[in-house]
Amino acid sequence: MKESNKKYDYVIGIDFGHGETSAAICPLQWEEKNVDLLDPVKDLEMGGNKKVIPSAITIIDENDAKIGESAFNTDVLKKAEVHVCFKQAPKDINGEAEKIMMRFMKEVYGSIRSNNAGILSDGNHLVYIATPSGWNKTTQQLYFKMAEKAGLPIKGVTKESRAAFVRAQQDTTSGIGRNISKGAIVFDMGSSTLDFTYMYMNESLPRLIDYGYDCGASQVEKLIFADKENESEAVRLFEKKYPKLVDFLLFESRKVKEQVYFDPSLKVKKTINFEDFIDDEEFEDERFKMSFQPGELDQMLEAKGYLSTIEQAMIDFKQNHIPGQRIYGVFLTGGASRMDFIKGLVSKCWEVPEDKIYRDQDPSLTISQGVAEVARMDLRTEGMDDGLAERIDGILRDNVIYENFVGLFGYELWDKITDVMVDEFNDFKDSSTDRSVNNLKRAINEKVNKTISSISGQAPAYLQQAVDESFKDIQEQVENIIKHYSRQGENNSNLPAEKIEVPQISGIKLDDVMSDISKTIETSSSVWSGALTGAAWGGLGAAVLFGGPLGWMIGLGALAAKWLFGKTDEEKQQEAMAKKLSMDERIAVYNNFADKWDSVQNDVKDSILNSLDSDKSLEESIEKLSVQVVESYKNNLRSVRILID
Numbered sequence: 001m002k003e004s005n006k007k008y009d010y011v012i013g014i015d016f017g018h019g020e021t022s023a024a025i026c027p028l029q030w031e032e033k034n035v036d037l038l039d040p041v042k043d044l045e046m047g048g049n050k051k052v053i054p055s056a057i058t059i060i061d062e063n064d065a066k067i068g069e070s071a072f073n074t075d076v077l078k079k080a081e082v083h084v085c086f087k088q089a090p091k092d093i094n095g096e097a098e099k100i101m102m103r104f105m106k107e108v109y110g111s112i113r114s115n116n117a118g119i120l121s122d123g124n125h126l127v128y129i130a131t132p133s134g135w136n137k138t139t140q141q142l143y144f145k146m147a148e149k150a151g152l153p154i155k156g157v158t159k160e161s162r163a164a165f166v167r168a169q170q171d172t173t174s175g176i177g178r179n180i181s182k183g184a185i186v187f188d189m190g191s192s193t194l195d196f197t198y199m200y201m202n203e204s205l206p207r208l209i210d211y212g213y214d215c216g217a218s219q220v221e222k223l224i225f226a227d228k229e230n231e232s233e234a235v236r237l238f239e240k241k242y243p244k245l246v247d248f249l250l251f252e253s254r255k256v257k258e259q260v261y262f263d264p265s266l267k268v269k270k271t272i273n274f275e276d277f278i279d280d281e282e283f284e285d286e287r288f289k290m291s292f293q294p295g296e297l298d299q300m301l302e303a304k305g306y307l308s309t310i311e312q313a314m315i316d317f318k319q320n321h322i323p324g325q326r327i328y329g330v331f332l333t334g335g336a337s338r339m340d341f342i343k344g345l346v347s348k349c350w351e352v353p354e355d356k357i358y359r360d361q362d363p364s365l366t367i368s369q370g371v372a373e374v375a376r377m378d379l380r381t382e383g384m385d386d387g388l389a390e391r392i393d394g395i396l397r398d399n400v401i402y403e404n405f406v407g408l409f410g411y412e413l414w415d416k417i418t419d420v421m422v423d424e425f426n427d428f429k430d431s432s433t434d435r436s437v438n439n440l441k442r443a444i445n446e447k448v449n450k451t452i453s454s455i456s457g458q459a460p461a462y463l464q465q466a467v468d469e470s471f472k473d474i475q476e477q478v479e480n481i482i483k484h485y486s487r488q489g490e491n492n493s494n495l496p497a498e499k500i501e502v503p504q505i506s507g508i509k510l511d512d513v514m515s516d517i518s519k520t521i522e523t524s525s526s527v528w529s530g531a532l533t534g535a536a537w538g539g540l541g542a543a544v545l546f547g548g549p550l551g552w553m554i555g556l557g558a559l560a561a562k563w564l565f566g567k568t569d570e571e572k573q574q575e576a577m578a579k580k581l582s583m584d585e586r587i588a589v590y591n592n593f594a595d596k597w598d599s600v601q602n603d604v605k606d607s608i609l610n611s612l613d614s615d616k617s618l619e620e621s622i623e624k625l626s627v628q629v630v631e632s633y634k635n636n637l638r639s640v641r642i643l644i645d
Contacts, residue, residue, distance in 0.1 A: 013368050106152075
């Protein structure tokens with residue numbers, strides 16, 4: 001984490017939604033190393049004991065503006081125009097819609113500060129804000145600048161889909177975590193659009209697939225208003241005479257919609273007197289009346305084709321944006337996801353059981369909570385991945401996997417071969433019958449070849465160990481980051497996990513390579529202990545060379561001098577090798593061997609490593625494998641870090 005961030009105590013996440021706005025806060029708790037002990041996200045007071053306010057603003061003058069429900073106060077409406085549905089992808093920071101949004105940002109932040117003055121002060125917090133998932137980097141950057149110009153201590157922007165996925169995964173009761181790696185969707189029913197974000201850990205697909213449809217929940221209040229407009233001449237006249245106040249009636253229609261879906265079993269009725277907010281004799285006895293029996297609003301939406309529009313959006317997304325992909329879990333967000341027909345449509349169109357369709361207790365707060373969680377994670381892990389990419393690339397550049405394999409596999413060969421040699425020499429020394437050095441040599445040769453053959457079959461396992469060793473430090477660095485983004489719950493152990501697995505080695509054929517190495521080791525074994533053993537043959541001081549593929553240089557000492565006098569060195573060698581030796585003679589051979597054991601071990605090690613290093617086919621095979629493994633690890637890392645980057 002960066003030291004410069006430690007002066008801040010809190011981070012605020014704000015969701016300036018098209019229809020409603022909310023905010024949440026997380027303490028940064030720099031001193032707490034165990035992320036599981038961090039305090040949970042907390043919703044912020046937005047005024048009037050409310051956690052969510054309508055995204056509405058009435059600007060009276062440069063110093064006075066009303067936001068949320070206060071923007072629809074009848075006295076305020078008489079002074080200025082109320083603005084709703086002003087959020088859009090910014091294009092010009094000096095544009096009219098952008099100016100309204102910046103003023104709204106300023107007023108919302110000011111309200112947050114005044115309503116939470118006990119914990120927030122100048123310089124003790126930072127702000128992150130949410131953006132629709134479909135906005136590109138350029139649009140996000142302009143939105144960031146707007147917040148900055150509005151006076152927010154802005155630190156970053158986060159896509160709504162990322163915030164929703166993090167929030168879903170952090171909530172271990174949602175169950176969505178175990179489905180993310182297989183294929184899961186965030187279903188975001190916003191005011192203006194219905195947005196889908198699909199996450200699936202497959203290299204053939206983008207990391208996140210976002211797409212939105214123009215059938216957001218504001219269509220519902222518009223249909224309610226249109227229905228009343230058709231019924232009432234007074235409503236039509238009002239719309240014509242007071243077009244700037246139609247948003248007030250739309251807002252009241254929205255509140256009725258929310259009442260209906262808060263408890264679909266109840267009848268909802270509301271009457272608004274026009275004379276309460278306009279001074280016009282023509283309307284003093286006119287009213288705007290709305291009434292819905294249980295299920296009646298759903299029937300109207302079905303008759304008007306709205307349910308069909310949503311259904312077609314879901315079918316289109318599945319068929320044209322994630323063709324052939326399975327959906328194992330759905331996370332509903334956005335306040336409008338409370339509408340009781342949503343789950344049924346999702347289950348029908350996407351063939352997802354309703355018990356795999358999850359929703360926050362209050363979906364209006366999902367995004368702001370997710371943004372605050374993401375912000376805390378980002379700030380606490382900022383700088384922790386410095387140099388990570390270079391270290392991963394260095395594994396290839398420095399041929400680390402190959403070097404680790406040679407070290408691990410070569411040591412195992414050396415350890416097993418030298419153990420065999422010791423065992424055979426002990427058997428030779430302790431034998432109850434006389435044995436020749438030729439007999440010893442054949443026994444060692446046979447056991448060494450069997451050992452090489454046996455260990456060669458384990459080469460893939462040592463290659464896997466080499467891969468794991470190569471990524472050990474990098475994996476630790478990654479896990480220190482990932483653990484900030486994970487909450488492990490029951491059956492919730494997939495992506496993102498507290499551990500990113502190094503790719504497993506499978507289907508690697510090393511039989512031919514290891515056969516070549518076995519032959520190379522065998523033919524070079526005559527040099528393992530050096531060409532000469534400096535064994536003294538009595539007073540003659542003759543040096544004897546034992547040949548053969550495993551010519552361990554064993555001096556037999558003066559005991560053989562009496563029957564080797566007058567013979568050539570070759571004859572002496574042959575007779576010495578063939579002679580059956582008594583226990584005293586075998587002990588002399590053993591002691592000579594023991595004196596040279598350190599040198600023999602070093603020669604064995606050098607011969608094995610030289611054999612492995614000289615086999616270019618092995619090096620080339622592992623180099624190719626290294627490229628595959630590093631790329632696979634990068635892909636796994638990118639998959640996990642979807643929720644980070």
